[in-house]
Amino acid sequence: xxxxxxxxxxxxxxxxxxxxxxxxxxxxxxxxxxxxxxxxxxxxxxxxxxxxxxxxxxxxxxxxxxxxxxxxxxxxxxxxxxxxxxxxxxxxxxxxxxxxxxxxxxxxxxxxxxxxxxxxxxxxxxxxxxxxxxxxxxxxxxxxxxxxxxxxxxxxxxxxxxxxxxxxxxxxxxxxxxxxxxxxxxxxxxxxxxxxxxxxxxxxxxxxxxxxxxxxxxxxxxxxxxxxxxxx
Amino acid sequence: xxxxxxxxxxxxxxxxxxxxxxxxxxxxxxxxxxxxxxxxxxxxxxxxxxxxxxxxxxxxxxxxxxxxxxxxxxxxxxxxxxxxxxxxxxxxxxxxxxxxxxxxxxxxxxxxxxxxxxxxxxxxxxxxxxxxxxxxxxxxxxxxxxxxxxxxxxxxxxxxxxxxxxxxxxxxxxxxxxxxxxxxxxxxxxxxxxxxxxxxxxxxxxxxxxxxxxxxxxxxxxxxxxxxxxxxxxxxxxxxxxxxxxxxx
Numbered sequence: 489x490x491x492x493x494x495x496x497x498x499x500x501x502x503x504x505x506x507x508x509x510x511x512x513x514x515x516x517x518x519x520x521x522x523x524x525x526x527x528x529x530x531x532x533x534x535x536x537x538x539x540x541x542x543x544x545x546x547x548x549x550x551x552x553x554x555x556x557x558x559x560x561x562x563x564x565x566x567x568x569x570x571x572x573x574x575x576x577x578x579x580x581x582x583x584x585x586x587x588x589x590x591x592x593x594x595x596x597x598x599x600x601x602x603x604x605x606x607x608x609x610x611x612x613x614x615x616x617x618x619x620x621x622x623x624x625x626x627x628x629x630x631x632x633x634x635x636x637x638x639x640x641x642x643x644x645x646x647x648x649x650x651x652x653x654x655x656x657x658x659x660x661x662x663x664x665x666x667x668x669x670x671x672x673x674x675x676x677x678x679x680x681x682x683x684x685x686x687x688x689x690x691x692x693x694x695x696x697x698x699x700x701x702x703x704x705x706x707x708x709x710x711x712x713x714x715x716x717x718x719x720x
Numbered sequence: 721x722x723x724x725x726x727x728x729x730x731x732x733x734x735x736x737x738x739x740x741x742x743x744x745x746x747x748x749x750x751x752x753x754x755x756x757x758x759x760x761x762x763x764x765x766x767x768x769x770x771x772x773x774x775x776x777x778x779x780x781x782x783x784x785x786x787x788x789x790x791x792x793x794x795x796x797x798x799x800x801x802x803x804x805x806x807x808x809x810x811x812x813x814x815x816x817x818x819x820x821x822x823x824x825x826x827x828x829x830x831x832x833x834x835x836x837x838x839x840x841x842x843x844x845x846x847x848x849x850x851x852x853x854x855x856x857x858x859x860x861x862x863x864x865x866x867x868x869x870x871x872x873x874x875x876x877x878x879x880x881x882x883x884x885x886x887x888x889x890x891x892x893x894x895x896x897x898x899x900x901x902x903x904x905x906x907x908x909x910x911x912x913x914x915x916x917x918x919x920x921x922x923x924x925x926x927x928x929x930x931x932x933x934x935x936x937x938x939x940x941x942x943x944x945x946x947x948x949x950x951x952x953x954x955x956x957x958x959x960x961x962x963x964x965x966x967x968x969x
Contacts, residue, residue: 536867536870536871537870538867538870538871564870564871565870565871565872565873565874565875566873567871568873569871570871570872571867571868571871573864573867573868575862575864577862577864577865577867577868578868579865579868579869579883580865580887581886581887590869590872590874590882591871591872591873591874593873637872641872641873647871
């Protein structure tokens with residue numbers, strides 16, 4: 489694994505259900521695919537430190553974030569990652585600017601943070617939402633603000649948990665294009681969880697297919713999704 | 721809320737207050753008991769805000785040992801007769817008790833039969849209302865918002881002050897509102913812990929009872945109306961504030 493990539497082995501037991509996966513995600517977009525209940529979102533939570541695995545190791549860009557054998561576990565707030573939740577989890581009591589500046593380093597003066605946040609919102613086409621609260625956003629606008637918030641803190645790893653699942657086809661395509669553009673610009677690993685093969689074909693540099701908590705296939709979209717129907 | 725509506729509310733409230741003031745001055749109204757009650761209830765509400773929100777946060781912690789038992793104990797003042805609550809407070813805070821003696825040694829005066837006793841009696845009586853309402857506010861927060869704040873680099877204290885408390889504010893304010901109303905009207909526990917007079921002045925509830933027994937019906941009526949109007953105006957503005965905070969989200 490290159491020094492800028494993500495390497496993880498994760499083991500988790502919850503009653504009868506077991507997750508046991510090994511991931512190697514280089515810079516670019518890795519789509520983690522699988523049916524509901526296969527453990528896709530759990531993998532993101534473990535990578536983010538929102539849940540603790542029973543065993544395993546996570547290494548990001550040469551830094552060890554977790555090593556259960558050695559008792560190392562970097563807290564979530566120090567992992568410098570970005571996580572776009574399925575429901576987006578925009579702070580309802582903060583404006584667009586308030587959401588985007590939230591994760592920025594507080595060592596940067598406030599005016600500079602606001603300038604940068606406004607630039608990001610403009611870049612993602614939602615500059616007009618800077619002063620408005622999330623309850624006034626449309627689905628696509630909320631997605632863009634969530635992406636702006638995610639990249640504003642210059643993350644070393646981006647985790648996307650089915651962020652486009654509730655969007656219509658055209659809007660989904662626009663946002664997929666946006667994420668592809670961000671991926672080539674940011675040069676960090678992006679782990680994108682989806683159950684949509686069509687989405688994975690459009691987005692992924694690498695596809696990891698999991699079933700019942702185990703990795704069953706890894707490769708390019710062409711290799712892993714060859715026998716999966718185009719419409720899903 | 722539009723500026724016109726705000727003006728309308730301010731004008732109506734102002735007129736209502738002026739009406740009450742005109743009425744109470746005509747009846748040679750005694751301000752002392754009402755001001756004392758407002759002071760006691762105000763300080764008690766500040767105490768319940770700090771300790772009540774703290775307790776609500778503690779009770780949200782799923783791994784807290786004996787969580788249900790602590791919850792039940794915190795809620796007990798809701799079901800106890802005020803005199804029983806007053807008796808317990810006398811036992812815990814009275815002269816000869818560890819806490820009462822420590823307080824007297826530190827501040828040079830006893831808690832019971834003093835202003836401090838009235839505040840504590842009012843605060844303990846209204847605490848469960850604040851805790852329960854704050855818990856409802858805390859439970860209404862989407863856990864993903866807290867997880868999002870963590871992934872954005874926020875440490876627990878920052879999450880508390882920038883995400884948890886602002887989002888739980890409507891519940892907390894509603895609890896304080898109920899707590900204030902409860903503290904303003906406290907009679908039994910206050911009478912037992914603080915006595916009939918605090919530095920020569922009774923609280924409004926005690927004053928009303930005194931005047932009723934003395935047959936001074938006009939004083940009873942003016943104090944009752946003034947207390948009611950203050951309560952309604954305060955609850956009205958607290959309701960507006962709560963709704964405005966809910967709409968903000």
